[in-house]
Amino acid sequence: MMHATRRSFLKLGAAAGFASAVPFGLRAEEVPRYAPTASGWRRFELSTTLTPPAGQGATKVWLPLPDLGTDWQRTIDTRWTGNATSAAIVTDPATGTRLFAAGFDAGEAAPSLTLISTVETRNRTIDWSARTPATEDPAVLSAALAPSGLKPLDGVVRDTARQITGGATTDVDKVRALYDWIVANCHREPTVAGCGTGDIAAVLTAAGHGGKCADLNGLFVGLARASGVPARDIYGVRVAPSAFGYKQLGGNPEKLSGAQHCRAEVWLEDHGWVAMDPADVLKVMRQERPDWIRDRADPLIAPVDAALFGNWEGNWVGFNTANDLTLPGDDAGRPLPFLMYPQGVNAAGRLDELAADAFAYAITAREA
Incomplete structure (x- = not known):
């Protein structure tokens, strides 16, 4: 069995149209471009x-x-x-x-x-242009559509989901609208303890919709379920630095007691389980630079925003998908x-x- 060697940090030159706004403290040629691709184990x-x-x-x-x-x-x-x-x-x-x-x-x-x-x-990637119908145990999909103690699917969660996905005609359209809404309307709140409580109704009713990964990706999952799209959180830990130089998207392997991270995935008939992580987009926006980056088009944010809709880097280990355990x-x-x-x-x-x-x-x- 072959295993991938330890990744080194990649610092890629600015692509066309990418160097017009250089992140704080970096030269144009040092702007990282987050782009996980298919990889070995x-x-x-x-x-x-x-x-x-x-x-x-x-x-x-x-x-x-x-x-x-x-x-x-x-x-x-x-x-x-x-x-x-x-x-x-x-x-x-x-x-x-x-x-x-x-x-x-x-x-x-x-x-x-x-x-x-x-x-x-290994890295998780998707080709949105390829139709690859998948099957799943109906009991698994049913569980991924059910409420949990901190993920109610009625009240403010149901109402918000309907407002966001009102014009969507497919599950992909719904997921895209929900992902965009989370990134545009929520924020990473560094003062929240741990990874947050995962109380999604509290996030929706709080000013600014702030939280951490269990709150923000949990909210994404709850809104997807309330929209009829099977979704689930995956709870795990970052185990290595990001290969793309983003300090907020990696962990220090010598001290991981604070590197826990919750990710998300959705079930789409033409693609199976698909990776999602709007919370990490918000983490990079809030904490990658000394200043809070609020523009998704910022060259430090744009590639992360694009990639984490369907892809993620294999420097993270998932534990389980359980709620109310x-x-x-x-x-x-x-x-x-x-x-x-x-x-x-x-x-x-x-x-x-x-x-x-x-x-x-x-x-x-x-x-x-």
Whole structure:
């Protein structure tokens, strides 16, 4: 089996009509052009090490697994080391999502566990001019049209979807209108904790429609479902820098505890599942440069805006597509809106998934 070598940053010369407005701090010849194309497989060893607090009674932990099995991602191996007294891959019966669960005795002085998954990924691309009819399990499509706890499909979500897609005649037209509306009317809000809560009605009713990826791509998914187009979030983590030089579209493989990212996809009869990521367009607009770029035609934004409607880069590993997931063995039985971060509970209560240093956990990746 052949594997793609580590990508280096690409700095491409400005194309025709592309150099009229040069981004802040860059010469014209350094303007990056984000354009994922069909690629070979890349292999990553993704490691999550947990050292939860000791002296707080018995501890249970749950970790998301890269368990998608698609034509753009495949898991080769999963293993673990540590002093947990129990450890197993378990399944949430309601969603079918598999995850890793472990437990530590109350007397363990230094609880520790490392979960290692070997995963292969590749760029995801689409040829919009090619008609390639696809089939899918009707139960999967039905789930991708259903509401969830934080994705209601009535009220303001239904009304907004109708306003946006009122003139659309095909599912592609609907998706295009929704993607454009998100990018034009929402914004990345850096002060939101983690990846956001995913409460799409709250995003729609808030001034400026701000949020992070779970909010913004979640809103895109909810609006698509309310428009009759099957759609779903995919929760995962960035594992390597972007090959195109965009710092906001990649992760530092030595420290990925803050690199979680939610993406989206829609089902289109002539194309199957299609990649979508309007939230990353908004992230680049807000945070790639010191100034907030509000113009989609800006030469730093335009290629990202165009590419993420149907394509994405294979420097990201997806975990699952579940909403309203219950952690098997969690005595509280409290459903999670999504599973993207390690989870834990002890006698003192729920461990804070967003406080990696206090939890404590570290996520790293190594490209083979």
